[in-house]
Amino acid sequence: MNATVESLRLPIADDLDAVDRVIRARLDSDVILIRQVAEYIIASGGKRLRPALVLLAARACGYQGASHVELAAVVEFIHTATLLHDDVVDESDLRRGRKTANASFGNAASVLVGDFLYSRAFQMMVGVGNMRVMQVLAEATNTIAEGEVLQLLNISNADVDIARYIDVIARKTAKLFEAAGRLGAILAGADASTEEALACYGAHLGVAFQLIDDVLDYSGDPGETGKNVGGDLGEGKPTLPLIHVMNVGTDAERALVRRAIEGQQIDELPAVLAAIERTGAIEYTRERARDEARQALETLGVLPQSVCRSTLADLARFSVDRSF
Numbered sequence: 001m002n003a004t005v006e007s008l009r010l011p012i013a014d015d016l017d018a019v020d021r022v023i024r025a026r027l028d029s030d031v032i033l034i035r036q037v038a039e040y041i042i043a044s045g046g047k048r049l050r051p052a053l054v055l056l057a058a059r060a061c062g063y064q065g066a067s068h069v070e071l072a073a074v075v076e077f078i079h080t081a082t083l084l085h086d087d088v089v090d091e092s093d094l095r096r097g098r099k100t101a102n103a104s105f106g107n108a109a110s111v112l113v114g115d116f117l118y119s120r121a122f123q124m125m126v127g128v129g130n131m132r133v134m135q136v137l138a139e140a141t142n143t144i145a146e147g148e149v150l151q152l153l154n155i156s157n158a159d160v161d162i163a164r165y166i167d168v169i170a171r172k173t174a175k176l177f178e179a180a181g182r183l184g185a186i187l188a189g190a191d192a193s194t195e196e197a198l199a200c201y202g203a204h205l206g207v208a209f210q211l212i213d214d215v216l217d218y219s220g221d222p223g224e225t226g227k228n229v230g231g232d233l234g235e236g237k238p239t240l241p242l243i244h245v246m247n248v249g250t251d252a253e254r255a256l257v258r259r260a261i262e263g264q265q266i267d268e269l270p271a272v273l274a275a276i277e278r279t280g281a282i283e284y285t286r287e288r289a290r291d292e293a294r295q296a297l298e299t300l301g302v303l304p305q306s307v308c309r310s311t312l313a314d315l316a317r318f319s320v321d322r323s324f
Contacts, residue, residue, distance in 0.1 A: 002318070009052065012056060046080075050072075053202060060198075061187075071128060075183070077120060078121050078137070078176060136183060140179035150171065154168060162243055162247075166207065169210040174202070181198035201299040204292045208296065211240060212286070214232070216323070218230065218241050233261070233265075233268070244276075244284045293319055
């Protein structure tokens, strides 16, 4: 039976409820606009996969304390801050089927509330009182920012190759997954090999997750994904399906994709979708994601058998089997 978000949450349901309570408490501010935007973000939902990874990794390593809840909330705050900033940079107006915060409250409010989330996250991590934790999260936040700048440099660039693209998503998306896995091990006092294994698990999971996002951008049901088909094309993003067409397509297909990327031409979407289908770009990208998920699964051998280890394995499979 395929894993669902609900089945993945089940072994850590109490922990996740505690994370939600921490998020609500820590988002409180006497600045009304911060509260308004924060409530809007909370109400918009989200899969909470990154905080779940912190919780599962900690529990799989035998952790019995409570700091994993605080750090799971920190990870979610960092993730949410990046989404707020991303939507402004990308000029996005739809996420998870709802208007983005910037579409509802304006770009300035989104950027500044994103800054609030970053700074609140650092207040919380200091409160945990673990220098190693602060080191990991500070490095992750810096790496994510580098990835965002690299992605910006790639906009409307049809010459981005696979290695350069994977480097961007390793920094921008996978780094926070990597940090989440590592944090769980650190809190539990796991040995170095276990810590590295869980960090490696997170890194591969993050790449797989982003590659499936790339797939769903061109093949997903907007009713399930909450995003418009071809949104990446409209933003001039050369993601892996388009890079594959550039690598194996006909001269006409390559010229089409180049023109669409460089001009951010969403009106070219039907022809681009036809080129993606003819070249097998969706299946190629899925297979790359499956390979990342397989590598994530291989790292779990260092952990003792447990419900949380099994759930980590299910999470890797879910990352590539999902439709949203």
